[in-house]
Amino acid sequence: MNKNQSTGLLFELSRAGRRCHQIDGVVRNDASHAIPSRFLADAPVPLPELGELDIVRHYTNLSSRNMAIDTHFYPLGSCTMKYNPKRHERMVSNHRFADLHPLQPASTCQGILSVLHEMEMMLAEIAGLHACSLQPSAGAQGELTALLVAAAYFRHRGEHRTKVLIPDSAHGTNPASAVLAGFEAVTVKSTPDGMVDIEDFTGKLDDSIAVFMITNPNTLGLFEGQITRIADMVHARGGLVYLDGANMNAILGIARPGDFGADMMHYNVHKTFTGPHGAGGPGSGPIAVRSMLEPFLPVPRVVKRDGHYILDEERPLSIGRVRSFHGNIGVLLRGYFYIRTLGPEGLANVSRHAVLNARYLRSLLLGKLDMAGSDNCLHEFVASLKSLRRERRVSAMDVAKRLLDYGYHAPTVYFPLVVPEALMMEPTETEGPETLEAFAETLIKILGEDPEMLRTAPHTLSISRPDEVKATKEPVLRWIAG
Amino acid sequence: MGYLPHTADQVEAMLNAIGVRTIDDLFSGIPSTARLNRSLHLPAPLAEMDLSALVASIGRGNRSASDLVCFLGGGAYDHFVPAVVDALAGRSEFVTAYTPYQAEASQGSLQAFFEFQTLICQLSGLEVTNSSLYEGSSAVAEAVMMALAVGGRNGPVLMAPHAHPHHISVTRTYLANLGTSVETLAASSDRLDLASLASRINDQTPCVVVQHPNVLGNLEEVDEISRICKEKGVLFIVSYNPVSLGILKRPGDYGADIAVAEGQSLGSPLAFGGPYLGLLSCRGEHLRKIPGRLVGQTVDRHGKRCWVLALQTREQHIRREKATSNICTNQGLYALRAAIHLAALGPVGLRETALMCLERARETAAAIRSAGAGEPLDGAPWFNEFVVRLPDTGPVAERVVEAMAERGFLAGFPLGRWYPGRERDLLVAVTERRTTVEIDAFAAALAIVVKSG
Numbered sequence: 001m002n003k004n005q006s007t008g009l010l011f012e013l014s015r016a017g018r019r020c021h022q023i024d025g026v027v028r029n030d031a032s033h034a035i036p037s038r039f040l041a042d043a044p045v046p047l048p049e050l051g052e053l054d055i056v057r058h059y060t061n062l063s064s065r066n067m068a069i070d071t072h073f074y075p076l077g078s079c080t081m082k083y084n085p086k087r088h089e090r091m092v093s094n095h096r097f098a099d100l101h102p103l104q105p106a107s108t109c110q111g112i113l114s115v116l117h118e119m120e121m122m123l124a125e126i127a128g129l130h131a132c133s134l135q136p137s138a139g140a141q142g143e144l145t146a147l148l149v150a151a152a153y154f155r156h157r158g159e160h161r162t163k164v165l166i167p168d169s170a171h172g173t174n175p176a177s178a179v180l181a182g183f184e185a186v187t188v189k190s191t192p193d194g195m196v197d198i199e200d201f202t203g204k205l206d207d208s209i210a211v212f213m214i215t216n217p218n219t220l221g222l223f224e225g226q227i228t229r230i231a232d233m234v235h236a237r238g239g240l241v242y243l244d245g246a247n248m249n250a251i252l253g254i255a256r257p258g259d260f261g262a263d264m265m266h267y268n269v270h271k272t273f274t275g276p277h278g279a280g281g282p283g284s285g286p287i288a289v290r291s292m293l294e295p296f297l298p299v300p301r302v303v304k305r306d307g308h309y310i311l312d313e314e315r316p317l318s319i320g321r322v323r324s325f326h327g328n329i330g331v332l333l334r335g336y337f338y339i340r341t342l343g344p345e346g347l348a349n350v351s352r353h354a355v356l357n358a359r360y361l362r363s364l365l366l367g368k369l370d371m372a373g374s375d376n377c378l379h380e381f382v383a384s385l386k387s388l389r390r391e392r393r394v395s396a397m398d399v400a401k402r403l404l405d406y407g408y409h410a411p412t413v414y415f416p417l418v419v420p421e422a423l424m425m426e427p428t429e430t431e432g433p434e435t436l437e438a439f440a441e442t443l444i445k446i447l448g449e450d451p452e453m454l455r456t457a458p459h460t461l462s463i464s465r466p467d468e469v470k471a472t473k474e475p476v477l478r479w480i481a482g
Numbered sequence: 483m484g485y486l487p488h489t490a491d492q493v494e495a496m497l498n499a500i501g502v503r504t505i506d507d508l509f510s511g512i513p514s515t516a517r518l519n520r521s522l523h524l525p526a527p528l529a530e531m532d533l534s535a536l537v538a539s540i541g542r543g544n545r546s547a548s549d550l551v552c553f554l555g556g557g558a559y560d561h562f563v564p565a566v567v568d569a570l571a572g573r574s575e576f577v578t579a580y581t582p583y584q585a586e587a588s589q590g591s592l593q594a595f596f597e598f599q600t601l602i603c604q605l606s607g608l609e610v611t612n613s614s615l616y617e618g619s620s621a622v623a624e625a626v627m628m629a630l631a632v633g634g635r636n637g638p639v640l641m642a643p644h645a646h647p648h649h650i651s652v653t654r655t656y657l658a659n660l661g662t663s664v665e666t667l668a669a670s671s672d673r674l675d676l677a678s679l680a681s682r683i684n685d686q687t688p689c690v691v692v693q694h695p696n697v698l699g700n701l702e703e704v705d706e707i708s709r710i711c712k713e714k715g716v717l718f719i720v721s722y723n724p725v726s727l728g729i730l731k732r733p734g735d736y737g738a739d740i741a742v743a744e745g746q747s748l749g750s751p752l753a754f755g756g757p758y759l760g761l762l763s764c765r766g767e768h769l770r771k772i773p774g775r776l777v778g779q780t781v782d783r784h785g786k787r788c789w790v791l792a793l794q795t796r797e798q799h800i801r802r803e804k805a806t807s808n809i810c811t812n813q814g815l816y817a818l819r820a821a822i823h824l825a826a827l828g829p830v831g832l833r834e835t836a837l838m839c840l841e842r843a844r845e846t847a848a849a850i851r852s853a854g855a856g857e858p859l860d861g862a863p864w865f866n867e868f869v870v871r872l873p874d875t876g877p878v879a880e881r882v883v884e885a886m887a888e889r890g891f892l893a894g895f896p897l898g899r900w901y902p903g904r905e906r907d908l909l910v911a912v913t914e915r916r917t918t919v920e921i922d923a924f925a926a927a928l929a930i931v932v933k934s935g
Contacts, residue, residue: 007589010597010825021564021826023834023914027841031729034840035863039701041731044829046604055566055825059594063575066590070574083485084578087530093568095548096541102755103556103895104547108887111543112754125523137616137756138811140798151659176798176808182659185803223511253522254509260516270811279579279591280613280775280814282757298655320655324557324619324648324744325755337537343527346484352505353486359508360496376511404587409580415799432487433496456783461586463782468585471778471792475769477610478600479779 007065010058011479014048020055046481065462066279067409073435075361077380077412077424078171078219080249080271085341088274088334097333102325106310113309116326117302119336120286126248126339126347127265127288128258133297134286134327139246140173141322142266142285143213147181148319149289149296150211150240150264156296156317159238161210167196169219169416174244183210190418194220194373194382196230207237215244216260217251219416219424220373221358221380231261240264240293248272249428250355250379253348263290269328273335284331298322353429354379357436361427364440368447372419380426382419389421392451396421399446401465402457406442484527547752547892551920553846554892555867555911556697557618557646558755559747561725561835562915563819564826567749571819581814582777585790591814592789595777598821605727605824606741607734608763612774614817615760615809618744619648622691622721623656624807625740625762628771629689629717630662631806637686638662640679643669644696647900649721653691662688671861672698672869680710689717689740695726697900698909699867708737724748724761725913726865728836733763740764749823750816759816770796773807838914839866842921846912849925855932856908867911869897876932879908885931891924 031040050058067074074081092098100109120132136142147164154161164178168187175185186204189197195218205212212234216224224230231241243257243265249272257265269275270283289297299318300311311326342350355378362371362381369383385396400410400423412424427436446454458464488496493505502508509517528536552560571577575590582588582595595613602611615621626639639657641650643666654664668678674692683690690711694702704720711718720738725747733741745759746752764772770793778792798805827835843866847858856870872879879896886893898905912921 007593009593009600010821011600019828019830020566021828021831023831023838026834026837029837031837031840034844035701035729035865038705039730039863041727041729041735044833045727045732047601047824047827047829047832049828049830050825052566052826055822056570058825059570059822060573062590062594063570063573064590065588065593066575066579067584067587068575068580069578072587074580076580079580081580084574085485087533089572089577091534091537094537094541096544096546098751098753099546099548099560100544100754101547101552101554101560101752101892102558103554104550104892105883105887107884108545108550108892109543109754111540114543115540122524128518137620137813138809140808140810141616141620144808148655148658171810172798172800172802172805173808173810175803176801176805179803180656180660180808182661223516225511225513228513228515251512254518255512255516256518259518268811276577276815277580277811278577278813278815279588279818280581280595281811282616282813282816283811319658321648321651322620322655323652323756324617324646324758328616328756329754330751330757337533340525340528340536341530341533342484344522344524346527347522347524349484349486352508353488355508356488356493356496356500356505359500359502363500374511378509378511400584401586404584409587410584430485430487433492458586462589463586463784463786463788465783466585466788466790467780467782468790468792471780471790472795475776475792476779477769477776477792478596478603 007061009479010050011048013050013054013058016049018049018051020050020052072407072409073431073439074409075411075425075427075439076409077426078246080426080428082274082428083430084274084276088337091337092330092333110309113302115336117304117309119332120302122339123267123286124288126252128256129288130291131294131297132286132288134332135298135322136266136285136287137323137328138281138283139266139268139285140177142287143173143177144180145298145322146242146264146266146287147177147183147211149293151181152296152319153293154210161208163208163210165204165209165212167214169194169418170213170215171244171246174213194218194222194418195224196226198226205233205237209237209239211240211242213242213244215247217247217378220382221377222373223378227260246271247379250351252351253344254351258290264293269331269335274338275331275334282328282331284328350429357427357429357431360433361425361436361440364437365443368444380424383423384419385421385423388447394451394454396423398454398457402446402454404458405460408439408442550887550890550892551924552892553894553910553912553924556895556909557648557744558752559911559913560752560915561747561913563749563823566826567819567822570822571815576818577815582791585788589788592777594818594821596779596789598817599777601821601824602761602763605724606763607732608741609766610769610772611763612772612776614813615762615774616813617756617758617760618721618742619646619652621742621760621762622649623653624773625719625742626653626689626691628740628768629719631771635686635688637684637688638665639688640682640690641666642674642692642696642702643667644672644698645691645693645721646697649693672859673700673862674702676703676706679707683710683714683716685714687714687716689719691719693721695723695865698869699864700862701864704736712737725836725839728832745820749819757813757816759813759820771806774809774812835914839912842914842916843868843912845918846910846921849921850928853925853929855925855928866913867909870908870910872906872908873932878905882908882931886927889927891927893928
């Protein structure tokens with residue numbers, strides 16, 4: 001099929017007078033009988049005018065210009081691009097869930113409230129912690145919420161703590177969230193192995209530290225062996241440990257953050273628990289906390305009282321709300337269905353096979369690519385293409401772009417920042433070994449290809465190497481007529 | 483069970499290639515003191531058929547807006563979503579795609595987001611729109627943060643008294659540790675009291691936030707508010723109702739500097755509160771402060787028109803602690819839904835929808851009044867949501883809502899939950915979906931319930 005199918009913009013397809021959706025029965029084509037004219041628009045909103053087939057053809061063609069999990073292998077480190085089960089889509093679209101109004105009386109929606117209550121308990125159990133809030137809309141908002149909870153906790157105790165310690169290998173949302181929560185973000189160095197540099201950490205740990213944020217397994221896919229010692233040191237200084245749960249896919253049912261010293265964590269339901277990525281969301285970032293932090297969690301909380309579930313807003317120590325209504329319920333439901341599908345052994349098998357796949361893929365590439373971090377990777381690993389860059393002036397980005405030609409979405413590139421020319425690969429557990437073998441073979445082949453061809457890849461997609469500098473220096477962020 | 487493709491033979495071969503004996507050996511890097519030595523305490527697994535049955539039975543504990551006729555609003559609305567939205571946005575090439583960092587692999591979504599940005603600029607009348615935020619209240623908080631980033635003003639953020647309580651609560655939460663306070667202005671006749679604004683605004687005010695129509699459905703005097711803000715050089719932030727723009731003047735046209743909205747009414751199911759859609763648009767001069775992803779148009783190395791994520795240096799993955807916001811994942815799929823929904827409505831469909839909401843709401847108010855069920859408050863102009871003052875002699879709104887649910891209606895929101903002292907005020911919303919038959923039945927049922935004590 002022609003990959004260059006016309007992709008005129010919606011606005012270029014517009015024809016005056018074309019209609020799609022119609023509302024019949026409007027009596028008066030004029031609002032001024034009800035609303036004073038100073039509030040009324042002079043002209044209709046200048047939206048495009050399209051027929052239904054125009055719209056259907058346009059978006060169907062657009063969809064063919066995407067890679068997606070359903071069509072391609074996506075070994076994106078730190079993103080957990082696992083299969084998104086179709087049964088979730090059917091169940092979530094059941095009108096008894098899809099058509100629930102967030103403000104309807106609790107007596108009319110005990111079903112959803114019981115699910116949310118149960119989900120909180122399941123997430124607390126998996127975390128090894130005590131209480132959850134399902135409200136945060138994504139991982140970053142989960143981080144912010146937990147840090148605000150920590151700030152409220154310390155304020156309540158009369159303690160003035162101003163800093164958050166964050167490893168330099170952390171995801172960018174960590175320091176961004178710390179600053180939003182009113183803290184100073186202090187960076188802790190990593191060892192060449194990607195572990196916390198204990199000396200640097202010890203030097204920076206003092207009584208002004210509110211929280212130590214850690215991703216574990218870390219962003220090189222390695223389990224921080226010293227985590228319990230590090231957590232003990234933070235607790236000895238009166239601080240809290242926050243776990244960025246982006247990499248939970250490695251340790252479900254294997255190890256629990258609450259057991260190895262975390263006091264708070266967030267989940268990325270759109271990673272670990274199959275919420276579809278939707279080309280950029282929606283996500284869901286519920287948090288789990290140790291019991292002393294529960295009073296500060298956002299309201300409302302789902303509670304069971306006299307045999308009924310209600311949404312309780314009477315929480316005097318709560319930080320308040322972080323969003324309208326209750327959370328990205330649709331995403332949380334998919335996570336709930338997933339956990340109910342797998343059960344305890346099924347969840348542990350997710351992690352076992354996620355790690356098996358990553359170690360296997362790494363073993364296929366060992367010797368052909370320089371690896372960062374030790375052999376003991378969990379669900380993801382990082383390779384460095386630094387020597388390729390040096391010897392043949394081929395960058396990690398060039399290799400990533402060439403992989404697209406072979407029908408693979410590129411791995412994560414240039415993250416974590418501590419590895420030069422980084423290529424981070426997380427196959428996830430839903431791929432079979434034959435996919436990993438074919439991918440490894442392709443990647444190795446690419447490393448030997450003509451450098452000039454690699455620098456101008458991809459060659460078989462609809463576009464190649466968009467000018468990002470131009471996009472930023474001369475921003476064109478909307479279509480304008482004429 | 484689950485979605486694992488591995489056969490036992492394959493697992494064995496893989497373990498051999500890796501050089502370990504068992505899968506458990508792969509976890510040797512985790513200290514034994516950190517290992518969980520039991521199964522998770524979770525319910526036993528369920529095959530698809532059994533899970534479906536369970537979900538159906540849980541569903542029977544819910545009565546949704548498909549079972550109960552919905553006159554409930556308060557920030558989430560029962561609008562009709564044409565079938566094309568589900569059909570197109572449900573395509574798995576959109577649903578299971580990743581964030582479009584690799585532009586060549588994501589032209590479908592990138593073009594769709596560029597179109598979305600354009601459509602929301604057309605809707606709001608402002609020059610720049612991002613590719614979504616989480617939902618309407620955190621969008622307000624992000625807009626306030628943009629205003630604070632301009633800097634140099636140390637006074638409190640001023641918010642209109644009938645901005646949605648969630649807008650106010652979330653803004654307070656976001657600002658709690660940033661050294662800036664939030665104050666609500668005074669009200670008169672269930673709207674912002676303009677004298678209160680004029681007396682409290684000064685050159686230390688970072689911004690003024692107004693919701694229009696406000697949470698009670700009333701229209702605020704936005705032209706005058708805009709004038710007062712401009713006089714003091716204060717940023718005017720408005721939270722708008724997207725459907726209302728089928729007939730009301732656009733925020734850009736009445737002088738808003740930043741316009742945010744809850745985009746749920748553009749193609750999102752009610753879904754018990756989320757996922758929804760945060761919209762944010764602003765004047766061009768605020769571009770560098772805008773949070774979240776922006777899609778920009780450019781050319782590729784062959785000169786072909788294409789789209790990429792632009793101005794990423796604002797964002798957390800590059801700027802880290804100096805980013806304009808911490809947002810990473812946003813509401814991509816729901817921005818797509820909104821774009822398709824707006825494309826399907828077009829200018830005439832949007833206007834028809836707004837006019838129908840207006841008419842049906844007035845029909846409802848009249849029916850309630852003539853049935854003796856209560857008195858719709860009429861002290862200010864309103865769009866499609868209004869307050870019914872229930873009779874003193876009958877039950878409070880909270881009890882009325884419970885009784886009406888038994889009779890097959892989501893009757894509205896009991897305002898006493900948000901405003902102490904308003905226990906006999908019921909907030910009623912009417913969309914284009916409500917028919918005359920439903921409206922008459924609603925008014926009749928309400929009349930019975932308010933007399934039942």
